[in-house]
Amino acid sequence: MTQGATPAGVFDDLAPGYDHGHHEEVARALPALVGPGPADAVADVACGAGAVALQLVRDRPAGAPPVLAVDVSPGMIEAGRARAAALVRTGAIDWLLADAVPLPVVDHSLDVVLCASSLHFLGGRALADWLRAVRPGGRVGFTLPPATHFRPSARFSALLAADVPLPGSAGEADAWAAAYGLTDTVSRVHVLGDRRVVVTSAVTPGGR
């Protein structure tokens, strides 16, 4: 990371108007592949303006636990809260301004972690932490831009984690997740207009 560039600083500047179409499409594709249950304890990691969390809570029953939405950018959390106030019932999402690594949750207390378009900023240590945070046999889902379609700005480049290889194919994403001990990996390349996104679902070890 270059001096002065922080995720909070860069993403605070982008927060107004962040809920554009690409993020909404990714937010539909990720839960569709991972398939969280209606009452699962779920975290939307590096939630931004809450695209995934908002998508999830629309389909959850009133008694389900709140979706935990964590982001380090105050502007993004504020934008997410404002969207939620207009779109979903009060208390459906638990917004948390925090570094997402490690996730501020008790070991194995989550059923599912979802992370859209953010793991390449968080680094491999986030994936390792999800094995602690999610129960054995739970699910992890993430999306990454494929190497062939990622043209980050200089500001974004300064934030990228060196240890998250952008996948060249669905198989590469599967192999990378499996190297962290995740099982039953399934990755798909989604075509979203002229963009591509690799969506990966996997199971945390020890559930059988």
Ligand SMILES: C[S@@+](CC[C@H](N)C(=O)[O-])C[C@H]1O[C@@H](n2cnc3c(N)ncnc32)[C@H](O)[C@@H]1O
């Ligand atoms: C490309 S945006 C994606 C946001 C959202 N998941 C979505 O799909 O719309 C990346 C997000 O990661 C967040 N982020 C980066 N590093 C973080 C960290 N260490 N902890 C928590 N959030 C982080 C940024 O603040 C930003 O909101």
